[in-house]
Amino acid sequence: MSATNSRLWQQRYRDHAPEQGAFAADEVIATLLEHRSVRAYLDRPLPAGTLETLLAAAQSAASSSNLQVWSLLAVEDPQRKARLAELANGQAHIRQAPLFLVWLADFSRIQRQAERHDIDLQALPYLDSFLMGAIDAALAAQNAVTAAESLGLGTVYIGALRNNLQAVVDELRLPPLVYPVFGLCVGYPDADKPAQVKPRLPQSLILHRETYAVHPEEQRLIDDYDRTLIEFYAEQGQQSPGWSRQSLERLRTVAILHGRERLAAAVKAQGFPLR
């Protein structure tokens, strides 16, 4: 295990890395492990061709049956970014980032082909199609994130773009059979407000072998992780109640969904009955 590998592991898990040979990190894997979500951007334009590069990376991700049921909508207009920020819980970094990407599940492209051939797409109303669009958009977006980071850019996903889905649909003039899965800010990170690598749950709590089994020491490991996260936030002068408390608060009430409780109604209105 090289010093770099050991540092990358330590940074992600705040724990000793596995023994010699058990963890490899080449340049590509180091880029993945160094990921942090960036919420403060410089007012600096992106180099020409950045969007094309990110999109080429995104389209290189696997696509279910090669259907390519997603599209990418790039927003650079400051007024539109400001309106989208308002719709997404007022997140200032949406305004700040020079490029805001909206990842769309998109069955309208294939629906236009179906109409041309007078074919009824009977699989489309099922939940699996809705889900497939979201999965393929997510695989694509994650490749774009990796490409962006390798170019020295920062990103942050915006799930809150689903808070007011109908308003986002209207703002972006999305046709039927298209819905926004999430947003993504892209820009140069502001070095004065550096983002840190967030520690994650230990591998032993995420990984199951052969069949699912709850770890016999789950509670102790979660208690440890709670403390790790409290420490992590304290280092940045922030308070945190720990992972478990924070996560429980995030799922405790319908009010905290900030409108996402209307997601099913909104995607049904876009033509996905979720049968």
Add this chain to the structure above:
Amino acid sequence: MSATNSRLWQQRYRDHAPEQGAFAADEVIATLLEHRSVRAYLDRPLPAGTLETLLAAAQSAASSSNLQVWSLLAVEDPQRKARLAELANGQAHIRQAPLFLVWLADFSRIQRQAERHDIDLQALPYLDSFLMGAIDAALAAQNAVTAAESLGLGTVYIGALRNNLQAVVDELRLPPLVYPVFGLCVGYPDADKPAQVKPRLPQSLILHRETYAVHPEEQRLIDDYDRTLIEFYAEQGQQSPGWSRQSLERLRTVAILHGRERLAAAVKAQGFPLR
């Protein structure tokens, strides 16, 4: 534009790359662009620590509100792989790959914390939670794919793991609030049956700026792509009706879903009412 960049673009789009400076491909981006789905594997074990490396990459992907609502189930037992292959439309590469990863949306971990504190997670029954689990699992899996490919391994996603979701739940003994999003084969590619980089739709059909607009030449561009894909398959001695015909067939009937039409019922039975 370097010769490498030009080759990578040409390979992915079967079209001339954009002009000088408009497309950058460093080592990381080259790894992404070289992606191909591998369906033929060598009978060669993975180096020790591979799974830990892939999982560290996966956990480094963004997680919505850091909830980490996913788990990874690693299957190496040949009998279990064979049974899962049967459940997933008999895909032989599931048996062949030394490692089969099942990516799980998993709210059971946080639910156990909720029970400990006697808290009712009221946000959980909503569609957004179901979707968030799938998205976060997909972001994680795509990082694992990138890490695997940088290590010289091949992968292929198995969406057909949703064909018989209830049977997969039983086989893997998944508790309530857990569902399999997709599978992923991992192994050394068989160089005798090399996988090729699949050409994708042109960027102009995927990319929208500011608002959604159907490309005025969509049909011509799709006709071109249909021909590109027919050519691509012909090079490998295979027949294809082109992208549009193939995609229409994939969505035309309920029968082609091979059981995925029961997905909504199965995930509801796992505790996701999709409200």
